Amino acid sequence: MTNKITNVEELMSTLETMRAAQREFATFTQEQVDELFYKAAMAINNLRIPLAQMAVEETGMGLVEDKVIKNHYASEYIYNKYRNEKTCGVLSEDLSFGIQKVAEPVGVIGAVIPTTNPTSTACFKCLMAIKTRNAIVISAHPRAKNCTNYTAQVIRETIEAAGAPKGLIAWIDAPSIELTNTVMREVDLILATGGPGMVKAAYSSGTPAIGVGAGNTPVIFHKTCNIPMAVNSLLLSKTFDYGVICASEQSIIVDESIYDAVKAELTKRGALLLNPEQLEAVRKTIIVNGALNAKIVGQPAWKIAELAGFEVPKDTKVLVGEVTDTSLEEPFAHEKLSVVLAMYKSSNHAEAVDMAETLVNHSGLGHTSAIYADELRAEADIQAMASRMRTTTFLINQPTAHGGIGDIFNFALAPSLTLGCGSWGNNSVSENVGPKHLINIKTVAKRRENMLWFKVPSKVYYKFGCLPVALEDLNFDGKKRAFIVTDKVLFDLGYTKQVTDELDRYGIQYTMFTDVHPDPLLSDAKKGAEAMANFKPDVIIALGGGSAMDAAKIMWVLYEHPETNFQDLAMRFMDVRKRIYRFPQMGKKASLVCIATSAGTGSEVTPFAVITDDETGIKYPLADYELTPTMAIVDPVLMLSMPKGLCAASGIDVLTHALESLVATVATEYTIPLSLESAKLVFDYLPESYHGGAEAKVAKEKMANASCMAGMAFSNAMLGLCHSMAHKLGAKFHIPHGIANALLINEVIKYNATDAPFKQGTFPQYETPQAIERYAKAAEYVGLTGRTNEEKVQALLNKIDELKREINIPMSISECGVSEADFLAAVDELAVEAFDDQCTPANPRYPLIEDIKQLYLNAFYAETK
Numbered sequence: 001m002t003n004k005i006t007n008v009e010e011l012m013s014t015l016e017t018m019r020a021a022q023r024e025f026a027t028f029t030q031e032q033v034d035e036l037f038y039k040a041a042m043a044i045n046n047l048r049i050p051l052a053q054m055a056v057e058e059t060g061m062g063l064v065e066d067k068v069i070k071n072h073y074a075s076e077y078i079y080n081k082y083r084n085e086k087t088c089g090v091l092s093e094d095l096s097f098g099i100q101k102v103a104e105p106v107g108v109i110g111a112v113i114p115t116t117n118p119t120s121t122a123c124f125k126c127l128m129a130i131k132t133r134n135a136i137v138i139s140a141h142p143r144a145k146n147c148t149n150y151t152a153q154v155i156r157e158t159i160e161a162a163g164a165p166k167g168l169i170a171w172i173d174a175p176s177i178e179l180t181n182t183v184m185r186e187v188d189l190i191l192a193t194g195g196p197g198m199v200k201a202a203y204s205s206g207t208p209a210i211g212v213g214a215g216n217t218p219v220i221f222h223k224t225c226n227i228p229m230a231v232n233s234l235l236l237s238k239t240f241d242y243g244v245i246c247a248s249e250q251s252i253i254v255d256e257s258i259y260d261a262v263k264a265e266l267t268k269r270g271a272l273l274l275n276p277e278q279l280e281a282v283r284k285t286i287i288v289n290g291a292l293n294a295k296i297v298g299q300p301a302w303k304i305a306e307l308a309g310f311e312v313p314k315d316t317k318v319l320v321g322e323v324t325d326t327s328l329e330e331p332f333a334h335e336k337l338s339v340v341l342a343m344y345k346s347s348n349h350a351e352a353v354d355m356a357e358t359l360v361n362h363s364g365l366g367h368t369s370a371i372y373a374d375e376l377r378a379e380a381d382i383q384a385m386a387s388r389m390r391t392t393t394f395l396i397n398q399p400t401a402h403g404g405i406g407d408i409f410n411f412a413l414a415p416s417l418t419l420g421c422g423s424w425g426n427n428s429v430s431e432n433v434g435p436k437h438l439i440n441i442k443t444v445a446k447r448r449e450n451m452l453w454f455k456v457p458s459k460v461y462y463k464f465g466c467l468p469v470a471l472e473d474l475n476f477d478g479k480k481r482a483f484i485v486t487d488k489v490l491f492d493l494g495y496t497k498q499v500t501d502e503l504d505r506y507g508i509q510y511t512m513f514t515d516v517h518p519d520p521l522l523s524d525a526k527k528g529a530e531a532m533a534n535f536k537p538d539v540i541i542a543l544g545g546g547s548a549m550d551a552a553k554i555m556w557v558l559y560e561h562p563e564t565n566f567q568d569l570a571m572r573f574m575d576v577r578k579r580i581y582r583f584p585q586m587g588k589k590a591s592l593v594c595i596a597t598s599a600g601t602g603s604e605v606t607p608f609a610v611i612t613d614d615e616t617g618i619k620y621p622l623a624d625y626e627l628t629p630t631m632a633i634v635d636p637v638l639m640l641s642m643p644k645g646l647c648a649a650s651g652i653d654v655l656t657h658a659l660e661s662l663v664a665t666v667a668t669e670y671t672i673p674l675s676l677e678s679a680k681l682v683f684d685y686l687p688e689s690y691h692g693g694a695e696a697k698v699a700k701e702k703m704a705n706a707s708c709m710a711g712m713a714f715s716n717a718m719l720g721l722c723h724s725m726a727h728k729l730g731a732k733f734h735i736p737h738g739i740a741n742a743l744l745i746n747e748v749i750k751y752n753a754t755d756a757p758f759k760q761g762t763f764p765q766y767e768t769p770q771a772i773e774r775y776a777k778a779a780e781y782v783g784l785t786g787r788t789n790e791e792k793v794q795a796l797l798n799k800i801d802e803l804k805r806e807i808n809i810p811m812s813i814s815e816c817g818v819s820e821a822d823f824l825a826a827v828d829e830l831a832v833e834a835f836d837d838q839c840t841p842a843n844p845r846y847p848l849i850e851d852i853k854q855l856y857l858n859a860f861y862a863e864t865k
Helices: 008-025 030-046 048-059 064-082 118-131 142-161 177-186 196-203 227-238 259-268 276-286 301-308 349-363 379-388 400-405 467-476 488-492 495-505 522-535 546-560 644-663 672-695 697-717 721-733 737-752 771-781 789-806 820-835 849-860
Strands: 108-112 135-139 169-171 189-193 209-212 217-221 249-255 319-322 340-346 366-372 391-396 443-446 459-462 481-485 509-513 539-544 591-596 608-613 618-623 631-634
Touching: 008 108, 008 135, 008 177, 030 048, 030 064, 030 118, 030 142, 048 064, 048 118, 048 142, 064 118, 108 118, 108 177, 118 135, 118 142, 118 189, 135 142, 135 177, 142 169, 177 196, 189 196, 196 209, 217 227, 217 349, 217 400, 227 249, 227 259, 227 366, 227 400, 249 259, 249 349, 276 301, 276 319, 301 319, 340 349, 349 366, 349 379, 366 379, 366 400, 379 391, 391 400, 459 467, 459 697, 467 495, 467 591, 467 631, 481 495, 481 522, 481 546, 488 495, 495 509, 495 539, 509 522, 522 546, 522 608, 539 546, 546 591, 546 608, 591 697, 618 721, 631 697, 644 672, 644 697, 644 721, 644 737, 644 771, 644 789, 672 697, 672 771, 672 789, 721 737, 721 820, 721 849, 737 771, 737 789, 737 849, 771 789, 820 849
Parallel strands: 108 135, 108 189, 135 169, 189 209, 217 249, 217 366, 249 340, 319 340, 366 391, 391 443, 459 631, 481 509, 481 539, 539 591, 591 631
Antiparallel strands: 608 618
């Protein structure tokens, strides 16, 4: 039970209970604290979508899909940053970042939560309180009290179930100015996020406070900047959650030498440059009665235009007003918390810095400023601006909404949803709020790209008849006990004999597990792991298509680490390096050898496994490089007798792997050649492999190579939206995975093939949209022509359709026997689940849930078009 807080008397009683709980909490060890921290982060991560939906429904602000990212960030990135940080007792000094960390509990924290970021900020502040052994009472904005308080309730119930003292977290059930002011007076520390008036009240309360002020971020477009990257980064940031993040760009100041080019790029990428009549109408809409018009906050561009009295296309991203006045007489010079942007022209860099300084001094002191410039050629100008800006965060070549919160486009700026503005902004903290803040620090963080890799099995054997040679390695490596995982069909057909004959030759003992379903079940893996535990193998041999290999990978994990919780393995992540749950190290008990019997999944070389939880019916795509097999064997001899249906489904799966890895945001020079060549091999040899059967030996070998190469490509470049949608469609309507991909790939290609997506996939290396260019490159590589990229993409789509007809693949979901009524009843849920699939983040176009639904509908009715 929680103490209800609707009046001052109830508040005081609750605070007394909280203080007693906090005193007990202060005795907890670091290990106990970190376990609670982990549980709380996991709880919010699991609810990131429902919490986002609640926030938008209640406040009417922002975009559900972006609030999902905020909730994900507030749990995953915050946990990742502080998971190993010592917060009990004396902190050690981090020489690399120059920050000394010392933490002691302060007692009870009073947290004021804004309406613009209710659930993510509540999550962040609760996690911070748990990590530092403090109690926390939440004071929500009245328009966001339900979603905010529910976030706090979830965390409280989670940590109490894990052993925390009862009553560490509380919230005001009936928010009011009187109760908020009482909280500020009675707690030990105020953590306040909101408008200037609220922050001033926090500092005037007599209680120590960490307050965060307003932002009015100016961004200089230097004459040396990379214009496409700068504009795309700007729009990525400015459109995020419809502009409600306080670090987002409010004004851009563009050098006159590139002014027209920047305007053209803005128009090309979906921004609207207001004409004089529209400009005046928006001016009158920004400021009403001397204050920011709350009706424009967190709204899409078309709604703001509608409020101003004119119409714009609904896919308009940002409304850009070309203005000259930097004084507060100009409404565009204010903080706007929306997708409205001021654009100024400067005659030189000195004038640009003067303008930026004026804008910051109006209402953004201490917050964020930024510049886009060539770091080498413009070093002196960058430093000149940095030295003039009275902001605690100065960003170089980064979208400010993402860059300011840290750890996405820079990796030494602490991730946070509470950005301190230092003494310039009348705040007590001058950096992104973390466990302890004592001094003002100006942070200059340069944009950096993630380190990349190319990870595949240490040994890959291919060519006709390579199986015996490859298995000889087991003898060389001293293996003694082999556990073979396959399915009953392959066992009955005698495929396993080709393996066991070699094991007998070298005196390697073996046992066999054949209870693997075509769509492998979690129960299959658990049974196999139990059998492994009894047999104690030092090598696991997976023989089959993706099903056997995927099941074997999960068995491998459960065998080596029986303490593992499958739900932890299946936890989604935004960045594999920052995931809350870390996969255990593999290979200590046994190595994994994967032998492919079909040319499709490429699972023999990938770190992925797809498995269905038979209790829930949910199909989970698992991903971690610890799942990468030790050895892969691709012997086309094993593929000669593939049934035609399997040949078609698995072959088109290879093509989907190739095309999705080609355009993925993580694709590199190492993966793109593999994607292109595997796609060409599919077009050239799949029809012959399909029609020729066992006689088509050359075609079978080429398809085997294509499958393995595509597997190597997407292992390192990832996949995209087609696979996300196919996972959910196949699981719901029992459509084979390759066929599901075939039904969706054309629609996804059309969706991705644009130079101006409404939302671009987020990855530091992916500076501008490249999907249409890469699809066109694929078309050229397979011999297609066209005068424009659009024509080449259409030629590629036509060729895919020709291939599907050639191998008798249905052209629509409805042709697969799915009734319209059943499909329409499921499509909304399918869209949400596909959005949350692990393959979605690498898609070059960041999809909205409504977009995914439309793609499903397009694919269902495809044959009627």
